[in-house]
Amino acid sequence: MKVTIRDVAKEAGVSPSTVSRVLSNNERISQETKQKVKEAIKKLNFKPNAIARSLANNKTHILGIILPNEIENTFANPFFIQVMQGISLYATQHHYYLMYAVAKDKKDELKYVKDFTLNGRVDGIVILKAESQDHTIELLKEMNFPFVVIGHPEDTDTTLWVDNDNESATYQVVDELIKSGHKHIGFIGAKIDWVVSKDRLEGYKKALRDNQIVYDEALVYHGTGFDERTGEEGAKVLLSKKELTAILTTDDLIAVGVNLYCNENGKDGKVLIGFNNTVIGQYQNPPISSIDIQAVKLGWYASKLLINQLEGKEQKNKHYIVETEWIKRK
Amino acid sequence: MKVTIRDVAKEAGVSPSTVSRVLSNNERISQETKQKVKEAIKKLNFKPNAIARSLANNKTHILGIILPNEIENTFANPFFIQVMQGISLYATQHHYYLMYAVAKDKKDELKYVKDFTLNGRVDGIVILKAESQDHTIELLKEMNFPFVVIGHPEDTDTTLWVDNDNESATYQVVDELIKSGHKHIGFIGAKIDWVVSKDRLEGYKKALRDNQIVYDEALVYHGTGFDERTGEEGAKVLLSKKELTAILTTDDLIAVGVNLYCNENGKDGKVLIGFNNTVIGQYQNPPISSIDIQAVKLGWYASKLLINQLEGKEQKNKHYIVETEWIKRK
DNA sequence: CTGAAAGCGCTTACAG
DNA sequence: CTGAAAGCGCTTACAG
Numbered sequence: 001m002k003v004t005i006r007d008v009a010k011e012a013g014v015s016p017s018t019v020s021r022v023l024s025n026n027e028r029i030s031q032e033t034k035q036k037v038k039e040a041i042k043k044l045n046f047k048p049n050a051i052a053r054s055l056a057n058n059k060t061h062i063l064g065i066i067l068p069n070e071i072e073n074t075f076a077n078p079f080f081i082q083v084m085q086g087i088s089l090y091a092t093q094h095h096y097y098l099m100y101a102v103a104k105d106k107k108d109e110l111k112y113v114k115d116f117t118l119n120g121r122v123d124g125i126v127i128l129k130a131e132s133q134d135h136t137i138e139l140l141k142e143m144n145f146p147f148v149v150i151g152h153p154e155d156t157d158t159t160l161w162v163d164n165d166n167e168s169a170t171y172q173v174v175d176e177l178i179k180s181g182h183k184h185i186g187f188i189g190a191k192i193d194w195v196v197s198k199d200r201l202e203g204y205k206k207a208l209r210d211n212q213i214v215y216d217e218a219l220v221y222h223g224t225g226f227d228e229r230t231g232e233e234g235a236k237v238l239l240s241k242k243e244l245t246a247i248l249t250t251d252d253l254i255a256v257g258v259n260l261y262c263n264e265n266g267k268d269g270k271v272l273i274g275f276n277n278t279v280i281g282q283y284q285n286p287p288i289s290s291i292d293i294q295a296v297k298l299g300w301y302a303s304k305l306l307i308n309q310l311e312g313k314e315q316k317n318k319h320y321i322v323e324t325e326w327i328k329r330k
Numbered sequence: 331m332k333v334t335i336r337d338v339a340k341e342a343g344v345s346p347s348t349v350s351r352v353l354s355n356n357e358r359i360s361q362e363t364k365q366k367v368k369e370a371i372k373k374l375n376f377k378p379n380a381i382a383r384s385l386a387n388n389k390t391h392i393l394g395i396i397l398p399n400e401i402e403n404t405f406a407n408p409f410f411i412q413v414m415q416g417i418s419l420y421a422t423q424h425h426y427y428l429m430y431a432v433a434k435d436k437k438d439e440l441k442y443v444k445d446f447t448l449n450g451r452v453d454g455i456v457i458l459k460a461e462s463q464d465h466t467i468e469l470l471k472e473m474n475f476p477f478v479v480i481g482h483p484e485d486t487d488t489t490l491w492v493d494n495d496n497e498s499a500t501y502q503v504v505d506e507l508i509k510s511g512h513k514h515i516g517f518i519g520a521k522i523d524w525v526v527s528k529d530r531l532e533g534y535k536k537a538l539r540d541n542q543i544v545y546d547e548a549l550v551y552h553g554t555g556f557d558e559r560t561g562e563e564g565a566k567v568l569l570s571k572k573e574l575t576a577i578l579t580t581d582d583l584i585a586v587g588v589n590l591y592c593n594e595n596g597k598d599g600k601v602l603i604g605f606n607n608t609v610i611g612q613y614q615n616p617p618i619s620s621i622d623i624q625a626v627k628l629g630w631y632a633s634k635l636l637i638n639q640l641e642g643k644e645q646k647n648k649h650y651i652v653e654t655e656w657i658k659r660k
Numbered sequence: 661c662t663g664a665a666a667g668c669g670c671t672t673a674c675a676g
Numbered sequence: 677c678t679g680a681a682a683g684c685g686c687t688t689a690c691a692g
Contacts, residue, residue, distance in 0.1 A: 004685055015663045020687055028661055047448040051384045052685035055668050060381060062429070081411045088432045097451065099392070099429050102418045118377040120669095121427065228613070256613050263615075283558070283586050285593075285615040334669055345679045350671055358677055382669035385684050450685095662692090671684085676677105 003044045012040035023048055063091055063306060064122035065100040066109055066136070068129040078278055079295050080128065083150060086299020087126060094307050096123075109136050117145045124306045126150065131193055148306040150298050152195045160309060161319045162301040164293045166196055169324040170203030170248060173273055173291065177246050178211045182271065184219065186247040188234035188254055192222040200250050200275075218242055223254065231257020239267055246271035252281035255288045277327050287329040297322045333374045342370035353378055393421055393636060394452035395430040396439055396466070398459040408608055409625050410458065413480060416629020417456060424637050426453075439466050447475045454636045456480065461523055478636040480628050482525045490639060491649045492631040494623045496526055499654040500533030500578060503603055503621065507576050508541045512601065514549065516577040518564035518584055522552040530580045530605075548572055553584070561587020569597055576601035582611035585618045607657050617659040627652045 005023075009016045014033055021029050022037040040046070054060045065087060067080055084100065091098055099122060103109035113136055116122045125147040127136060137159065140147045148160040177185055187204050189197045201220070208215050218241050223230025231254035238244060239261075247270055249255040255274030262268045274281050277292035301320040308315050335353075339346045344363055351359050352367040370376070384390045395417060397410055414430065421428055429452060433439035443466050446452045455477040457466060467489065470477045478490040507515055517534050519527045531550070538545050548571050553560025561584035568574060569591075577600055579585040585604035592598045604611050607622035631650040638645050 017663060030661060049685050050449040050451045051381060051390060054381045055385050056687040085432055097429055099427055102415050119380040121380045280610040283590065347679060360677060379669050386671040
């Protein structure tokens with residue numbers, strides 16, 4: 001039923017080896033036989049079996065993407081699908097395929113990584129969030145299995161990664177806010193375990209310091225995730241202690257939560273800034289300013305780094321910093 | 331380096347065939363040898379190679395998901411990632427894996443479907459959007475390749491599919507609006523080529539008819555996608571012709587666009603309804619009512635239908651209707 | 661430039 | 677209950 005390389009060989013009057021060589025574009029094949037084989041391939045509508053190739057080559061040409069544990073809260077956030085799109089953009093152009101798995105928690109994540117790698121399902125892994133002391137990353141390194149991290153792993157030298165410069169992004173915002181007169185600027189972030197949270201807080205601190213403003217813990221709140229609840233909770237906690245004129249949050253959804261709390265409690269008129277430049281921030285009332293992290297590009301570069309490594313290409317850059325863009329609104 | 335079934339066989343003092351039988355839980359293996367083999371597997375930390383298994387079995391245990399062409403506009407919409415999560419939920423429980431591809435347009439979609447199927451990369455395909463006269467679906471049927479459609483294909487008998495009852499969802503809303511006094515209800519939808527658009531319009535029409543209201547084309551606008559632009563455009567067009575007290579749209583993002591236009595042009599105070607129950611609608615000012623289509627469930631059932639078919643299970647239901655829920659706000 | 665043979669790591673019908 | 681052998685559909689080192 002299924003047409004194989006043998007059928008093509010018979011049709012073209014050559015050996016299977018020759019057909020295989022034509023398929024892989026081997027140069028030591030005469031134009032003439034190449035032609036014959038190509039015609040036979042066309043005539044029989046032959047498509048090489050990807051699985052058999054993988055087995056013979058010991059390469060799947062598949063990348064495995066692990067969507068991280070906290071995703072459920074965050075599924076409203078277009079970050080993940082945009083990253084997946086970016087990964088896909090580069091990968092398909094270079095004839096790589098993509099598998100994904102949704103991990104319920106960190107343990108689940110490890111399970112999938114083991115499954116994907118040890119059973120030979122994929123050639124490389126894309127990790128979508130780095131924690132400090134990340135067990136998944138440790139395992140992958142130990143196994144010496146190719147992977148790339150979107151985010152900022154602790155070990156920045158040997159690991160492939162792509163990230164924004166989150167520290168300088170928040171630095172820039174806070175610095176500008178201070179220079180335009182704001183004295184009490186709040187910070188509301190997600191889990192402080194996440195490297196991304198730490199980086200963003202660091203820029204906030206540094207900007208204060210460089211402007212001779214004393215860092216005040218009472219203006220900072222660490223929530224659980226990139227969600228509205230964190231925003232509402234954070235606003236409630238911070239605003240009960242201090243008067244703030246601006247609040248920097250680490251996600252548009254958090255900013256939306258803050259906005260909600262402020263509107264409901266007559267605390268409006270504050271400058272609010274989020275991250276990710278989502279539609280939801282854009283259509284808030286008032287619209288929320290946001291730092292665009294360019295998730296598609298993050299995915300694209302991650303894909304590029306990993307695939308280059310898999311193809312054994314020399315690459316000077318073991319990581320990329322994707323520019324952020326502060327979209328000011330109102 | 332890599333430990334294979336032969337190493338395990340040697341370690342356990344049996345043949346590779348026996349190891350294979352233990353792996354596949356063949357019943358005709360004595361408890362004793364089963365024990366020996368299991369110990370050897372553990373000792374050597376053996377993991378069977380998925381690719382080799384696939385080749386021998388002629389089954390990949392992989393499902394291919396084609397994310398449709400119009401997705402770029404719609405990436406803000408959590409629908410796709412939720413569906414992917416739902417598919418994953420059922421699939422991983424049943425030891426299936428997932429590949430995805432992002433299709434730029436219909437032609438691209440066909441290309442991926444051909445690639446996935448003809449090269450033997452996947453056992454089944456999930457299509458995320460049905461058009462009328464859908465070439466992808468036609469091809470899959472012609473090839474007799476297992477697939478499931480999320481949405482409502484034209485051929486509802488032989489094809490596996492999962493959908494909401496979009497017609498009755500809009501019927502219910504419009505009927506209730508009329509009964510509570512609304513006489514001029516607008517309808518703003520995405521491309522009318524899409525089956526989902528047709529179904530939603532159909533429910534609107536039927537509710538009018540059942541309430542002895544004449545259908546007026548001037549109250550209906552068909553845009554290009556599930557996006558704000560369609561909403562803004564639609565609002566502009568419809569509201570220049572008629573006074574409307576309520577507008578039913580086929581997506582929260584469309585409703586957001588309508589809201590924007592209304593707020594900016596002093597046309598506020600209208601009852602606005604969207605689809606998908608997204609965070610963005612929820613945090614609009616005023617919040618937008620929405621019909622929750624339960625995208626995770628749509629994915630879950632699609633996965634279930636397809637996998638059951640692949641496993642050769644008898645199934646009476648060749649399709650599922652996932653309940654919608656009208657989330658009323660304000 | 662081309663072919664025969666062995667191999668990738670499994671599975672399974674056949675034989676015992 | 678278990679093993680030897682052939683096979684899944686490719687690739688590639690070896691020989692010519």
